[in-house]
Amino acid sequence: MYELKFNEDECLSCTTQDCLTRCQYMDIDRDTAKAEILKIAHGEDSFVLHDCVTCYACEEYCPVNNHPFYLIVEKQEELDVPPLPRPLIRRGIQTGIPFRGEPDIEEINGQALDMGVFSDLMYLIQGRLFEGLPVISQDPRKMFHYFCQLMYLHYGRTSVIKERLPGIIQTIAKHNVTEVICFHDECYGTYTSYCPAVGIDVPFKAVHLFEFLYNRLNELKDDINPINLKVAYQRPCSSRLSSDKHHFVRGIFELIGAENVEREYVDENALCCGGTIQGQRREGSRKRAADVQKRNIEDMKNAGAEVCVFNCPACYTTLGSMVAKNGIRPVFMSDLCRLAIGEKPAGWR
Amino acid sequence: MDSVYQALVDIVGQEHVSNRQEELFIYSYDLGTTEPHRPDYAVIPRTTEEIQEIVKLANKEKVPVVPLGGGLSLAGLAVPFRGGIALDLKRMDSILEVNEKARYAVVECGVSQGQLTSYLERNFPHLTHSEPGAPPTATIAGNVAIHGQGDLAQPYGFNSDMVNGLEIVLPTGEVCKFGSCSIGSGWYTQHPLPDVGLFLGWSGTTGIITKVSIRLFPSKKIRGVGQFVVEDEELVPEIMYKLTHTQMTEDVIAFSQAIPPFASGLQHFTINIVADSEKELEFKHEIVWDDTLGEYIRSGAGGFLGFRSGLQRPQVSKTSDWRKGGGFEYVGAIMPVETYPECYRRGRDISERHDIPYTVLGRCIGAAHAMMFSWTYAFNRADPETIRQAREALHETDDLALELHGTIWKPGLYGQKLVMERLDPNTLNLMKKIKQMLDPNGIMNPGNWEVS
Numbered sequence: 001m002y003e004l005k006f007n008e009d010e011c012l013s014c015t016t017q018d019c020l021t022r023c024q025y026m027d028i029d030r031d032t033a034k035a036e037i038l039k040i041a042h043g044e045d046s047f048v049l050h051d052c053v054t055c056y057a058c059e060e061y062c063p064v065n066n067h068p069f070y071l072i073v074e075k076q077e078e079l080d081v082p083p084l085p086r087p088l089i090r091r092g093i094q095t096g097i098p099f100r101g102e103p104d105i106e107e108i109n110g111q112a113l114d115m116g117v118f119s120d121l122m123y124l125i126q127g128r129l130f131e132g133l134p135v136i137s138q139d140p141r142k143m144f145h146y147f148c149q150l151m152y153l154h155y156g157r158t159s160v161i162k163e164r165l166p167g168i169i170q171t172i173a174k175h176n177v178t179e180v181i182c183f184h185d186e187c188y189g190t191y192t193s194y195c196p197a198v199g200i201d202v203p204f205k206a207v208h209l210f211e212f213l214y215n216r217l218n219e220l221k222d223d224i225n226p227i228n229l230k231v232a233y234q235r236p237c238s239s240r241l242s243s244d245k246h247h248f249v250r251g252i253f254e255l256i257g258a259e260n261v262e263r264e265y266v267d268e269n270a271l272c273c274g275g276t277i278q279g280q281r282r283e284g285s286r287k288r289a290a291d292v293q294k295r296n297i298e299d300m301k302n303a304g305a306e307v308c309v310f311n312c313p314a315c316y317t318t319l320g321s322m323v324a325k326n327g328i329r330p331v332f333m334s335d336l337c338r339l340a341i342g343e344k345p346a347g348w349r
Numbered sequence: 350m351d352s353v354y355q356a357l358v359d360i361v362g363q364e365h366v367s368n369r370q371e372e373l374f375i376y377s378y379d380l381g382t383t384e385p386h387r388p389d390y391a392v393i394p395r396t397t398e399e400i401q402e403i404v405k406l407a408n409k410e411k412v413p414v415v416p417l418g419g420g421l422s423l424a425g426l427a428v429p430f431r432g433g434i435a436l437d438l439k440r441m442d443s444i445l446e447v448n449e450k451a452r453y454a455v456v457e458c459g460v461s462q463g464q465l466t467s468y469l470e471r472n473f474p475h476l477t478h479s480e481p482g483a484p485p486t487a488t489i490a491g492n493v494a495i496h497g498q499g500d501l502a503q504p505y506g507f508n509s510d511m512v513n514g515l516e517i518v519l520p521t522g523e524v525c526k527f528g529s530c531s532i533g534s535g536w537y538t539q540h541p542l543p544d545v546g547l548f549l550g551w552s553g554t555t556g557i558i559t560k561v562s563i564r565l566f567p568s569k570k571i572r573g574v575g576q577f578v579v580e581d582e583e584l585v586p587e588i589m590y591k592l593t594h595t596q597m598t599e600d601v602i603a604f605s606q607a608i609p610p611f612a613s614g615l616q617h618f619t620i621n622i623v624a625d626s627e628k629e630l631e632f633k634h635e636i637v638w639d640d641t642l643g644e645y646i647r648s649g650a651g652g653f654l655g656f657r658s659g660l661q662r663p664q665v666s667k668t669s670d671w672r673k674g675g676g677f678e679y680v681g682a683i684m685p686v687e688t689y690p691e692c693y694r695r696g697r698d699i700s701e702r703h704d705i706p707y708t709v710l711g712r713c714i715g716a717a718h719a720m721m722f723s724w725t726y727a728f729n730r731a732d733p734e735t736i737r738q739a740r741e742a743l744h745e746t747d748d749l750a751l752e753l754h755g756t757i758w759k760p761g762l763y764g765q766k767l768v769m770e771r772l773d774p775n776t777l778n779l780m781k782k783i784k785q786m787l788d789p790n791g792i793m794n795p796g797n798w799e800v801s
Binding site for chain 1: 578579580608609610611612613614615631634638639643645646647649650651652653654655657658659
């Protein structure tokens, strides 16, 4: 069975304990942080297991890539400290079950875009940016065969990920793809962070969507008209697994002439969309999520953002209408890029 | 020349009557599992007077008359079992009055749910009516005639409880009015005159509704739906009881279904909450999700799935997608809320025995006074075997509903028979007398509610 590569010695010698001291949802000093992370590593109960909002951020904060977040969710399962109520966990696990037949496997023999479980968002990959790019998981009836499963980190159910993910990877590999451009951060994080962390082989190279968009925009540089919009980026939880690609956000904004507004909750200090927090089992979770959302949107407003850019459909679903109500246009990154090259974005409202 | 056909042409004009087989075919079918029966004529009148003339003709010629609105009951209620005239009321589609202050609308019998919803949204956005889960072409009159329920059933009850007045063409051709409109005082109330309510729930066997006054209700600026989920079906009745105690919800539905897999074995609640401001909304959120349902969340027995502003109306069932061929029919029954767990478990058993993915739903009516519980069975329209399977499952479910002390809603012929077998003999005898008195020639939708 796949085992998490976690080295307790790294935590013992760590001088910052950034994983927990930088957590935006728990107030933990360095000594407590060290004691608690070691308790967790030893399989002992810790308040951290109960209070974690599963925002993934500690994966990024850890200076030595020791996977504190993966450890926390593994221990939540092991010690039966579910972050969500049982019915939500069961519902989530059942959501990923394919039920509309087997996928049609078309051999690609090269690069392809993987929509993962977002086949119903095909309208977001139109136009010259995506011209000529083969796409897998186009059929919403079959999309669960391409579901990277990493969502179950929020559910404290890594066993489900480990059980299903090798089959998903096999399905993608059957397309004979060499490079898989991941529509969603979560898939990219799965193949480049989670799989190596637990020892699952990935027989293709994963490419982050932002890196792809950045490169395509460079190819289309002559067609770009600066959009001159003030934008705030809603960073999704799974981008914490690929912080080395986060610089492409600024890179893209520079290319398309978007002003990345100065905010408090930006980059490593970004706030969760609240989608997961609101359903958690802890007392006051709904209000906690609402508070996070309010602070996040107020921050965007105070920074003068005209547009809120998303990459994660879940963040968009949770926050999209809220930012719109506050006079800020919600838009996906791909659509914002299309706007810059003179195309009419599908979701631009 | 067929004399009845010619007489119908004289009444409504040639373009609104047909005896062509391909057009009669359309009226021979229900969307459910009922065996088709072709009418001899299809007529689409425009006025109450034309309906009077048609009914008089039918009496003279002893020809059955089967009125239909949207024809969407699924239970075969508008299938012309003995031929005759299919009386399609869709052309009578005028919204005659909206009284803003007294909150009611007077509509002709062919006005559809979607038409009224759209009219109110455009012209009276602060008013709404209780829209059922049927497709938007279902009619207001047809729905009240079968005691339908809509998305305001939780606070206000059955749609037929919202009737302020009726205009009826009796089976013998006279026009009668009921409610305050009958004394020329407007259409604002059904009460307090002597109760002669003989036309709702009779499946068009005692007369043809030509006009309805239906109550409207406040439509708040923010309307949205929240979802909650539990594993244990035994929790559903107490949760419905607690939610209705808050008096802060507009529609409370619990459902479970085999497909898509996420819903299998779980009980999902959809809970509509409305408000005029964010302040009001947050207050209601606190009462509903935190104070009322918080104990289930904390214990891990229930989960909050979030709240989304904006209502998709109507919430039409997607069950027809579960089998190739796109058919479904359901048994709806008005049940005590406490029977939800048993309804769910026994419904699953029936579905599994007939190899049909199970789909069940309970909509709260009033302050948990009852629920409409539906057991839905999908079938392939092109496959007689799956239709037979579904029909058997439906019949078993009719039996189950009565066994569990429920009352079958809009029963088809099989369900009507079961109900009449159990009806109090004096009540049954009264129904017979009423029917004989109102419809001496037995022309109105024969086959339905026939007391032997």
